[in-house]
Amino acid sequence: MKFDVLTLFPEMFDMMQESVIGRAIDKNLIEINSINMRDFSKDKHKKVDDTVYGGGAGMLIRPDVVWDSYQFVKTEKAKVIYLTPQGKTLTQEKVLELAKEEHLILLCGHYEGIDQRVLDKMVDEEISIGDYVLTGGELPAMVLIDCVSRYVEGVLSEGSTEEETFSNGLLEYPQYTRPEVFEGEKVPEVLLSGHHENIKNWRKKQAFNRTMKKRPDLLEKVELSDEDKRFLEDFEIGKKED
Numbered sequence: 001m002k003f004d005v006l007t008l009f010p011e012m013f014d015m016m017q018e019s020v021i022g023r024a025i026d027k028n029l030i031e032i033n034s035i036n037m038r039d040f041s042k043d044k045h046k047k048v049d050d051t052v053y054g055g056g057a058g059m060l061i062r063p064d065v066v067w068d069s070y071q072f073v074k075t076e077k078a079k080v081i082y083l084t085p086q087g088k089t090l091t092q093e094k095v096l097e098l099a100k101e102e103h104l105i106l107l108c109g110h111y112e113g114i115d116q117r118v119l120d121k122m123v124d125e126e127i128s129i130g131d132y133v134l135t136g137g138e139l140p141a142m143v144l145i146d147c148v149s150r151y152v153e154g155v156l157s158e159g160s161t162e163e164e165t166f167s168n169g170l171l172e173y174p175q176y177t178r179p180e181v182f183e184g185e186k187v188p189e190v191l192l193s194g195h196h197e198n199i200k201n202w203r204k205k206q207a208f209n210r211t212m213k214k215r216p217d218l219l220e221k222v223e224l225s226d227e228d229k230r231f232l233e234d235f236e237i238g239k240k241e242d
């Protein structure tokens with residue numbers, strides 16, 4: 001999977017060399033290129049922005065600079081995403097969809113934004129990472145690269161994404177490691193029992209309970225199997241903790 005990021009701050013992406021993403025790059029599972037749009041400025045001072053026609057505060061990034069940097073990276077299969085608070089909010093569903101792409105071009109605005117004409121010409125999709133305004137699209141682009149890369153084959157060990165939060169529409173159950181007793185708190189007995197069926201049921205119940213408590217809005221969207229419905233009734237979810 002290749003990510004080409006069109007940005008005025010390419011150094012910000014250096015921090016993606018660490019941890020899981022860094023290893024995925026080393027293994028050539030993903031490629032992250034940050035392209036400095038300033039390199040495409042024809043101005044002798046490398047200026048990339050200008051004032052807004054019709055008046056208004058701030059500066060806009062010029063369309064020719066964005067267009068020329070796009071021409072430099074575009075491929076037949078590339079999907080172009082503009083990171084903007086006006087886009088559709090990024091969800092796990094969208095992350096899984098994007099993980100199927102081969103080449104993503106991520107366009108990061110800064111300052112007041114980008115000339116509309118070039119956006120109309122090249123952008124396939126607008127994505128926001130939440131209803132708040134950041135100073136630019138760089139952090140959102142990093143968020144997107146991080147969560148999409150996790151689903152590229154080989155990036156995580158097998159099974160890692162199967163039971164995690166959101167994978168089945170629910171929050172993940174609580175997990176514990178050594179020591180068995182920490183500050184007087186014991187690990188739930190069932191997890192030490194070695195009884196796989198009981199552990200599975202306990203975890204499912206915890207996942208439902210947590211989702212009910214922390215994110216009841218998610219439960220409304222989950223499609224429950226008949227087995228889950230019976231399970232919910234049996235355990236009176238939301239009333240009992242363990």
Ligand code: ADE
Nearest residue numbers: 083084085128129134140
């Ligand atoms: N640019 C500025 N704020 C943003 C946000 N919330 N999501 C995506 N891009 C942005």
